[in-house]
Amino acid sequence: MYKPEVDSFLMIDAIKKLDLQGGAALEVGCGSGVISLELKKRFENVLAVDIDTAAVEFTKSKGINARISDLFENVRGKFDLIVFNPPYLPCEDQEDKENCCGDGSVIKRFIVDVPSFLETGGVILLLVSTLTPVIPEGKLILEKKLHFETLKVYSLNIT
Numbered sequence: 151m152y153k154p155e156v157d158s159f160l161m162i163d164a165i166k167k168l169d170l171q172g173g174a175a176l177e178v179g180c181g182s183g184v185i186s187l188e189l190k191k192r193f194e195n196v197l198a199v200d201i202d203t204a205a206v207e208f209t210k211s212k213g214i215n216a217r218i219s220d221l222f223e224n225v226r227g228k229f230d231l232i233v234f235n236p237p238y239l240p241c242e243d244q245e246d247k248e249n250c251c252g253d254g255s256v257i258k259r260f261i262v263d264v265p266s267f268l269e270t271g272g273v274i275l276l277l278v279s280t281l282t283p284v285i286p287e288g289k290l291i292l293e294k295k296l297h298f299e300t301l302k303v304y305s306l307n308i309t
Contacts, residue, residue, distance in 0.1 A: 165192070165275070171192035174269070176196075177197075183209030185233060200218070222266070233274075261286055278304065281299045286306055291303045
């Protein structure tokens, strides 16, 4: 299970900066659920999904509606906000696939599927690094410079 780090808190800051709130929000790849907890303060309905059973169970223990899902595999409905803090670093070690995305295939799959789950006028927030192999087009919301990379949260231009 991915524990909250600088990237998780940057996503929370982006949500706060945009003052996002409303009906339904989805966190894809919820990890510890820390972002979903922030969403729960702002949205009537929050769904968190992750491919990791431990992450889903931990997020459920925090009072969040969570389920196992490989991206949108087990998601139904449309959302006013969809957030994704994906595994974004290129893989140098094939055994560390949990914390990286290699060729960017996870992000590519997300971008292809996400429009089907977004309400008209909804917002998609995606966090990437300057080291991420795939960086989609969008509006830069926040960034944080670290010693070897810069983390960036984008609002995606997907229709």
